[in-house]
Amino acid sequence: MREKQGLNELISYCKQGNLRYQELLYKQFYGYALGICIRYLNNRDDALEAANDSFIKVFKSIGSFNEENDFKPWFRKILVNTSLDHKRKSMRFSEALELTDTIPQSIHTSVIDKLSAQDILALMKHLNELQRTVFNLYEIDGYSHKEISSMLNIPESSSRTYLTRAKQALQQLLATHSIYTR
Amino acid sequence: MKASDEELIEQIKVVFDDYDDGLSEQGWADLRKKFPEKENKKLPIWWLSGIAASLLLVMGLYFGEVFNTSKSILQNAKNKKTETPSTIHSDHISPQNDSITENHVATVENPPLVPKPTQQATLPSEQVITENPLIASNIAVSEKQPDKNVVSPVETTKNNLPTTAVVVDNGSMVTNTKVENNQVAGIAQGEAPKNTVEKETPPKKLSTEDFLNKESQKLASNNNKNLEKNSSSKTTLDVYTGTFFNYHDNNEAKLSAGVGLNANVKVTKNLVFSFGAGISQNKVSYENKVPMEVSTSMFAARDNAMSLAPSSTVYSATATNDVSFNGQLLTIDLPMAVKFYPTKKQDFYISTGINSTSYLSQKYTYNYSWSNFQVKNGEAQQRQETEKSSLRGFDFANSAIIAIGINQNLGRNTLIFEPYYKPALGTMGDKNLRISSAGLNLKFNFNGSKK
Structure with missing residues (x-):
């Protein structure tokens, strides 16, 4: 107060x-x-x-x-x-990360807890610009897909797709990170 | 959503919620390069343009007046020149005229068909004017050649003025034509020769003294007319532009400028009440001695800021030195004054009154060196801070007006040079500045009465 x-x-x-x-x-x-x-x-x-x-x-x-x-x-x-x-x-839209069809491994929570800002930024760097933006807007800053659609001038469905792909990519990256840090 | 996703998102939120890399000071320095934006230079240019326009207007009117005066002088001179020959000729030619007249009269045998022109009777002193000195010989020629009977005017006046004829011996007739402005009547048979006879009473020849007296009377009557005209108009308007210096104690005086409009209402013959409104930009600078009211306000603000500091380390153990302060006030001035004209000619006045001020904008800039013993080991850093406000405040009668106006007639209007002094009676603005000013108003007075 x-x-x-x-x-x-x-x-x-x-x-x-x-x-x-x-x-x-x-x-x-x-x-x-x-x-x-x-x-x-x-x-x-x-x-x-x-x-x-x-x-x-x-x-x-x-x-x-x-x-x-x-x-x-x-x-x-x-x-x-x-x-x-x-x-x-x-307008720096990096190339989309080539997603593999491999199912992400389960990631130990202790790995996530230890992620520093630098680690997260390093992970994010591997994401496509739009994927990272949609992920940030939706998951961290709480915007809806409708709002994101108008902010980025993309269809709502694309926003959903980018989000899904961002999450998949992060899972994969985290798995790699997890293996690397283990 | 997978648990690991939620975990990741939560971790991102936590990590980035306060991503302080400890370089906020550097970040602030970067921001200060862009903010606040540089002072807009439009206003000074606008002032300068206004002043330049006013000067041009004044110069234009002045030179216009001078040109008109020169023109009228030239015109007068020309008129005089056209008048002068009559007197000169009458003087110089009179002996000839005498002889001519005598010759003429001598040649007349029969009584004239028309009454003898009076000018002949009064010649040579005033009446007969010959522009061409050859006239005598022309007439003589006509007399010597009796077979050329008719001597008639070739030219008549534009005004169809009455023509009188004189029949001379052997039936020839001499025509006397009333001529204005040396219109020339020629003698027909002489072709080229011109004979001008002016019937009008020519102006009396003036001595230099008379001439000067006459001119003085003319000027005096013009002045009286102007005076009457000026005194007859109850209300007049002044447009003015002023440049002045603001000062406080022994600080540097800053040049400022203003423009405005005044109405002058005549109260008695020698007393005029003047009021109006103007806009002016006032600059003040305090480098040697910051006034108490400013420093109190400034340090109170700093102490307040320290108490609100996010971290006790940021503003702990500070020292502030080398303080300087600048103020810029864009004000609306509302002067009210009484003008007293001590002389009958009303060519100057003494004015006194009060000025009230309202503020369009106020900007105060503090410069000081600032030491924080927690940062850079107390090394002094130059700091600048600015406070702004707009459309706030009104100070009634915060300065007195003492002025002298010197009038310069420009045709129907008047240009006034008005040096003035405005001692502070009260304070100005948010920081209660006590400012006195001195400067020069250039006023252009429009006479309200119509011609």
Whole structure:
């Protein structure tokens, strides 16, 4: 509650255009922003650029933000959209991973628990851009297939397909990773 | 969904929920390269354009006036030139005229069919003007050649002015034509020779003193007319552009500018009430001594920020030095003043009044070096912070107006040079700045009355 009050105070100062408070807000949400952007862009430099662009959007439009609402979901939308814009700009759609028909092995949960951010990013790198994007949007950020369809301008059915394939690929990759780390 | 999928998704959420790589300071420095955006330069250009346009307008009107004056002087000179020959000729030729007249009169045998022209009677002093000195010889020729009987005018005046004829001996007739502006009446048989006779009473020759007196009277009457015209109009409008310096204590004075509109309402013969509205950009700079009200506000804000810091280490043990402060205020000025014209000519006035201010936008920039002993071992870092607000605040009578206006007539309108001083009576803006200013207004006064 006190944290929320402090955040609201911070936001109200940011609404006045006070650069000192904007810096505080930036540092408070830096990790959160970078974490979201890096999942989509898979590259720290690109992620930082997208995160900074998102912060600038926040500082410019924070006047329209209603402090009664939660800041994080509002900010997350900005981060996701900005990341997608960056992705569109770069149009780096890597080749789809050749999926084998082999049934994924069961992966020990202890392996998953030990996955670091770098491990996950390394796994994600093996995914097709669209698969990774759909996976992030649907599974991590909670968008529906309908929303994803309009965001990425693809049919809903394609969104489902990309998700399924992303999961299959991750299972395979995790199995490999599991064997490798065992 | 497989359990391993759920596990993976949960792990991704946990890992990336706060992906802090410890480089937020660097990230912030990167962001500051793009934000806030550089100051839009449109406004100063707009001001400069306004000032340039005003100067051009003033210069155009001034030179237009000068041109008109030169034109009228030239016209007057031309008119004088056209008038002058009569006097000169009458002086120079009068002896000839005398002889001519004598010759003429001598040749008349019969009484004239028409009454003798009066000018002949009054010659040589005023009436008969010959532009061509050859006239004497022409007439003499006509006299010497009696077989050429008729001496008739070749040209008549444009105005169909009355023509009088004089019958001379042997039936020839000399026509005297009333001529304006040295219209030339020729003698038919002489072909080329011209004989001009002016019937109108020519202007009396003026001595230099008389001439000067006359001109002075003309000027005086014009001035009186202007004065009457000016004094007759109850309300006039001023458009002004001003450049001025704002200062506080011994800090650098900053050049600012403004434009506006004033209405002047005549209260008594020598007293005018003036009010209006203007827009101006005020810049202030505090480098030597930041005013107490600013530093208090600034350090209170910093302390507040420290208390809200996400981590106690970020702003712990800070020191702030070398503070400087700049302010930019875009204001609407509402001046009210009384103008007193001490002289009858009303060519200058003394003005005093008050100015109130409303704020369109306010921008304050703090520059300071900032040391954080937890970061870079307390190495000082240059910091800049900005505060902005718009459409906020109104300060009534926050400055006094003391001015002197010098009028320069431009035809019906007036150009006014108005140096002024505005000592602070109150404070300005969110930071309660106490600013005095001094500058020059260039006013263009439109007379409300019609011709």
